[in-house]
Amino acid sequence: MKKIIQIMLLFLLFFALPLQSFASIDGAVISNLGTSNVALTIRDADTGKMVYSHNGDKLMRPASNMKLISGAAALGILGEDYRFTTELYMDGTVQSHVLNGNVYIKGSGDPTLTKENFQAFANVLKQNGIKTINGNLIGDDTAFSGSTLPVGVDKADESYYFGARTSAITMSQNADFDASTVIIEAKPGKVGAKPTYSIEPNLSGLVISNQAKTVNKGQKNTLTIKRVYNSNKVIISGSLPQGSSAKEWVTLQNPSKNTMQAIKTTLQNAGIKFVNNSKIVLAPVSNEAKLLHTNKSRPLAAIFPAFMKLSNNSIADILVKALGQQELGEGSTLAGINVMKSYSQLLDVPVDKWRFADGSGLSDANRVTTNGLAQLLFNVQQQPYFNTYFISLPIAGNSERMVGGTLRKRLTEANLQNRIYAKTGYIPNVYTLSGYVKGNSGKQYIFSILLENKANGNTHIDRAMASIVKSL
Structure with a gap:
């Protein structure tokens, strides 16, 4: 048959x-x-x-x-027409431009969130009379659950953009929307000196160990930029010839916390201060919190x-x-x-x-x-x-x-x-x-x-x- x-x-x-x-x-x-x-x-x-x-x-x-x-x-x-939303909340009271309470970011997985959106959060806080936060910056990433590491990503690939972790609070650097990454670019200095480097959007809680050196133009470019497995440490190593550069999309170890750190740095750069004991915390939005702003992504x-x-x-x-x-x-x-x-x-x-x-x-x-x-x-x-x-x-x-x-x-x-x-x-x-x-x-x-x-x-x-x- x-x-x-x-x-x-x-x-x-x-x-x-x-x-x-x-x-x-x-x-x-x-x-x-x-x-x-x-x-x-x-x-x-x-x-x-x-x-x-x-x-x-x-x-x-x-x-x-x-x-x-x-x-x-x-x-x-x-x-x-689906749009991801990211919400900004606060609780407590504002007195003399000091928020005696917490600021919350509630995410839904928006892969298009950028530092421009972080700046918008700063502007909203300022419009509400806040110049100092006497409380914590809290991220609510409860929309997603389970492992942040995608199925099939092994130890060797965990640092690279194609194996980026998945979180309800995340960020991208440009219109490619490689979420849960930062872009690190290295440029040569004087021969024998360490290369300089820049990070987009900012350090985001990462720790950089620059072990690389600048070599003469024409020599082989062996520079690598890689995050140490299961940590926030990024090592820049190898040789970078003059006249060249190197760029890498490096994944975030903890997208929610790293993104919250990126947001905090942006708020600080915008002139908003945090008290010394302020922390970044992951927790649900308080029932007493007030919604200040909703950022909507571009349509799907x-x-x-x-x-x-x-x-x-x-x-x-x-x-x-x-x-x-x-x-x-x-x-x-x-x-x-x-x-x-x-x-x-x-x-x-x-x-x-x-x-x-x-x-x-x-x-x-x-x-x-x-x-x-x-x-x-x-x-x-x-x-x-x-x-x-x-x-x-x-x-x-x-x-x-x-x-x-x-x-x-x-x-x-x-x-x-x-x-x-x-x-x-x-x-x-x-x-x-x-x-x-x-x-x-x-x-x-x-x-x-x-x-x-x-x-x-x-x-x-x-x-x-x-x-x-x-x-x-």
Whole structure:
């Protein structure tokens, strides 16, 4: 019976495309991607009809193609107009410009919060007559729960932006929205002297140990900037040649506390004083506290390009916890991935055998199929948010950073530029690409490629895609 079904499936696939086209695609798959460690599915974008499938039901690791799932769930459940809020409260009384009480910051995971927002908090406090705070600065991060460290981040990667911790109180430095990081830039001094460095937005509770030295121009740049595992200590080491520089996005050990320290420093720089025994504390907002100000992030639709085009893991992790909080009243990763799975089922995606570990794809434990991803990409076309979803995908060969994204330097041939909108993906030994492509016929197709255990996988995928485009 199983053999009969396989024969029938092959029969259907052969007649879904002209025989020559089918053979060309099959040849591209075998010659560029191999047979055993690859899955590929192609569907007609208009009808959803499967026109080619190789290992389409094989469970594979999606890497950042997982963002196609978490992104759809976020737009479908939170909505394009969803805004993260950060609230400023105070309790106690103000006398002679002294607040005899506490100031509170209550977060909901806003990945777009910056020092400009911190300055706005300072302005609001001043408008309420506060010049000195005789109390504590308290952060309420209870909207999210569970471990702040994303699933799949190991000790070696914990310092780097792609493994940033997730908290309901966090911050970013620019419009890339790499939340829970600071940017440290080192510049050379005199030969033999230590390089100078700057930090955005500020020190934020970190402790810098500058062990680096400046060397002559032309020598090798070996400078590294890395936070010591499970601590606030950042070590700058190595050699920095004159005429060069080095920049690193360094993750925060405790995003809530580090962000609160960044806020405190901004308030102090704005002229607001704290008494000597004032502390930074993490606790819920007091029932007696008064709301002074609500900061609202830009809409989710406006955040989406940074999320998808730049494959932003921290936004993915935040969205997953926000989904759990909104739908289940629990801002944990587990709650969020359960919401993702339920939403996928709502879109008629066969996920019963899939394994959900996170929303970013960084975890090695995720498992999906190309048939299912292609089904998801077909069904989201009918959703009201599809335009936001589609235009946020990286566009092949488009050199503009916030248009081409992670595909801006790939598939750059003239006949491929701007005709492939797709999500890239990479973790060790895994390369993926799934999205929409316009074939040489002018017809639109949906495709999903998951490749494992092949060196230089992106090169092989791009070669296969070039051949597939010619065949469609």
